[in-house]
Amino acid sequence: MSIWEYANPKKFMALSGRVLPWVAGLAALTLAAGLVWGFFLTPDDYKQGSTVKIIYIHVPAASAAINAWAVMLIASLVWIVRRHHVSALVAKAAAPVGLTFTLIALVTGAFWGQPMWGTWWAWDPRLTNFLIFALFYLGYIALWEAVENPDTAADLTGVLCIVGSVFALLSRYAVLFWNQGLHQGASLSMDAQENVSDVYWIPLVICIAGFELLFLALVLVRARTEIRTRRAQALMARERLA
Amino acid sequence: MMPDLGKYAFAVLGSYGVTALLLAGLLVLTLVQRARAKRLLAEAEARMEKADG
Numbered sequence: 001m002s003i004w005e006y007a008n009p010k011k012f013m014a015l016s017g018r019v020l021p022w023v024a025g026l027a028a029l030t031l032a033a034g035l036v037w038g039f040f041l042t043p044d045d046y047k048q049g050s051t052v053k054i055i056y057i058h059v060p061a062a063s064a065a066i067n068a069w070a071v072m073l074i075a076s077l078v079w080i081v082r083r084h085h086v087s088a089l090v091a092k093a094a095a096p097v098g099l100t101f102t103l104i105a106l107v108t109g110a111f112w113g114q115p116m117w118g119t120w121w122a123w124d125p126r127l128t129n130f131l132i133f134a135l136f137y138l139g140y141i142a143l144w145e146a147v148e149n150p151d152t153a154a155d156l157t158g159v160l161c162i163v164g165s166v167f168a169l170l171s172r173y174a175v176l177f178w179n180q181g182l183h184q185g186a187s188l189s190m191d192a193q194e195n196v197s198d199v200y201w202i203p204l205v206i207c208i209a210g211f212e213l214l215f216l217a218l219v220l221v222r223a224r225t226e227i228r229t230r231r232a233q234a235l236m237a238r239e240r241l242a
Numbered sequence: 243m244m245p246d247l248g249k250y251a252f253a254v255l256g257s258y259g260v261t262a263l264l265l266a267g268l269l270v271l272t273l274v275q276r277a278r279a280k281r282l283l284a285e286a287e288a289r290m291e292k293a294d295g
Contacts, residue, residue, distance in 0.1 A: 039258070040245060050247040054257045061261070100268045107264075108257040115253050214265075221272055228279040235286035242293065 007084035009227050016220045024217040031210030034060075038203035045200075054112045055196070055204060060211035062105035062130070062171070068098030068215055069133075069161070069168035072140075076158035086223070088154035089230065091161065092144050093222035097215055099137035106134060126174040126183040133171050136164035150230070 006012045038056035045052035075091035078084055109127065110120040121127065140160050147153035196204065247254050 040243065044248075050245065050250045050254050053245075053247075053254050057257060057261045096271070097268065100264050104261050104264055107260045111253045111257040111260070115250055218268065218272055221276055225272070225276045225279045228276075228283045232279065232283040232286045235283075235290055239286070239289060239293070 004082075004084070007078075007082070007086050009086055009231070012086050013224060013227060016224055020217065020220045020224075023213055023220065027210060027213035027217045030206055030213055034203050034206030034208075034210050038200070038207060042199055042203060048116060051112055051115055052200065054108050055200060056207045058105055058108040058112060059204060060208040061101045061108065063208055064211040064215050065098050065101035065105055065133070066168050066172050067212065068094050068101060068219075069137075069165065071219070072098065072161050073165050073168075076154075076161040079154050080158045085154075085230070086227065088150075088158070089226040090219065090223045091154075091157065093226050094215075094219045095137060095141050095144070097218045097222065099134065099141065101211070101215070102130070102134045102137055106130060124183050126171075129167060129170045129174055133164070133167040136160070136167055140164065 006015060035056055039053055042053070044050045072091040072094045075087040075094070078087035079091065109130075113122070114120050140157055143157050143160055144153050147156060
């Protein structure tokens, strides 16, 4: 058995159909547990007050947005190298989900920044980088819609995805090396001394898992939709030729 | 049950509210597109079967 078997749309539909209810259910459970724990059962921070509760959506959304781009990059590379249509459709399916998470991170960041920094927005290098990242998502989705030939669209968006990966990488690691500006350092780190306090850390990790599972569930649904649409278009093209 | 959010209630509730709206919008869009694709495919397959006899 090889992973490439699932490049076959029929096999992908069969497998994704089996795992989807479990992934969706687990996403709902994990998100509910993490958010209820974080919102209702954790204390206010001594410095940031109750705004610390925004961490349970801001950090998981930002993390999932960057991971979504990584999924798109891998799927795009598979398309470019091996020409598997399912991988191109997975990349296409992931983009609106990633864009939504990026917008959530930007908006919740603004809501958090206003009381803490005294401004909704600052041209801080990390914030600006994330805004450019959001624009890459918009451009990626627009390019898919603008190009009529699906293979050409997959090629062009694949190249755009590779270019945009620079900003995804910068968004991931900017908190570690871009010290100027208003944004704080990493909330989670392999170095335990830098992590947020345990009382916030556990529900935060659960929320991060919940957002990742939600991403996976939505991508599976959307990829299945793309495959169905592609099949319907192929049948309609056959009808027109007959 | 509702925690006292103090002077930051607008920031916290605003963040959760906008997140809920964006996620709900994405979910509705995803489900509408899924229903449309299923219908489109079912209709195309039915026409093909009819044509093939």
